[in-house]
Amino acid sequence: MTSVIEVRELTKRYRDVHAVDGLSFAVAPGRVTGFLGPNGAGKTTTLRILLGLVAASSGSATIGGRRYRDLARPLREVGASLEATSFHPGRSARDHLRIQAIAGGVPRERVAVVLEQVGLADVAGRRVAGYSLGMRQRLGLAAALLGDPGVLLLDEPINGLDPEGIRWVRSLLRALAAEGRTVLVSSHVLSEVEQAVDELVVIDRGRSVYQGPTSGLAPAHPRVIVDATDRVALAAALAPHVVGAADDGALLLDGIDAAQAGRLAFLAGIPLTQLGTQEQGLEGGFLELIRGAQA
């Protein structure tokens, strides 16, 4: 069974802060949708509202047209992994999943299946207290997959994983979407999920700043990288455009192209030792979106 996740005009206020501010988006089945935004943008709050853990101030958040709390056996329809710390340290991974299976009305055989699927079968009897962050992430994924749900909501599932684990999660996300499931995966770093997501919902300070295909997220225009023996004088000549420094100390410029930068340096009588451009890729476009929203 597949379902559309729909968030409409969602707002969550904490005293005077809008954690989520009139947010609307929809997530379709059959592909991986990345839910991107910097830390504190409202991603986790939105996911928790979708899951009925946090009450919205206004607006609606539904899965397949229904609120989470109206689902008769939610674990069989929606799988969620929210944080790697939500386990009783004294319980084993197997106990945790067994209890979730009892509570969620999921067949007990699924416990062994998902333990095998996430690669925890060998350590399933050990107390979670001794698990690494990566193992906890795997246990969180196992819990999300337990009810074989058509919808998956995963909050920062890549945090704490080693490179091999990251590759594994990416291919898992792809495989789940290929099976026709709805997959929403949050992250604050686009490059982490870039290769695995088809669609993006980018939010910042509780508001949507981009929704659409990953390929549609414009890569930032390239930055100019420029250097001279007398860096101080060069920086003074190009002052309004300097946005930072490269690893080697060269200046990074924005809002200006290489030809203009060269001309300004020439007019100021500064011989350049380096002049070029630096591609920023999608991550740069993502950061630019957020900077633009904050400006």
Next chain:
Amino acid sequence: MSALARASAAELARVLSTRIWWILMLVLVGYAAFIAAILALFLGQLGPLLGGTADLPARDIADLVYSSATSVGYLVPVLLGALIVTSEHRHRTLTPTLLAEPRRGVVVTGKAIAGVTVGAVTGVAGLLASVGIGAAVIAAGGGDPLLGDPETWGLVLRAVLAMALWGLVGVGLGGLVANQVVAIVLLLVFTQFLEPILRFVGAIWEWSAQVGKFLPGAASDALVGAGLFSSVGALDPSAAGMHQAALEWWQGGLVLGGLAAVLIALSLLTTWRRDVA
């Protein structure tokens, strides 16, 4: 299985999958057996040799000895009941619990059923210890353990009921307080310090004894039909002038059950409505 049956079964599995349950059960069994043995030794035929009271009726001795499981052990079910809720806050496991069953009323009812069950099981274990060891010591001293007397088994049943109700009180208190450390400190201060003082001071005047009989520990002793505290007069003749007042056994049960109901209702209106972040 219905949603409520699933929620209750999951709660019991949560309790049984932690060590604290086994530790507290062992403490209760050991403590109840120890106190029952001491009381049986002191009050029985061996009493006078040890400088204790003689000539207490066999019925009173049996009641006091067997009820040691509740009079000293009721802290265990109320603690376990509280931990059923507070450990979820402490270890942030409320998130998976509410993902499996998002209707909080069902979750709380499941926890209440688990609290009653856990309380009743601790009651059975505690009474096995106090009756088992107590009866053996009474018999060894030449006394009559009254194991064939229906009154003895009435007391045992009421004691199991009292422990079950204490488990329920714990679920209510834990739900209201949420913070595990605060809940444990509150329980220890109230049951080990505040209530004994209040019951003692309450016995000074007639009017205060009439109020003091509604204290939860006094209500519990009334429900069981015997308790160390309410038997001070029988144990120590110098205290005989103190005012004793007790509820009927069923009134004691109503007070305990009512206390649990009020605590659970208050927790549903407050802590249980909060966002789970």
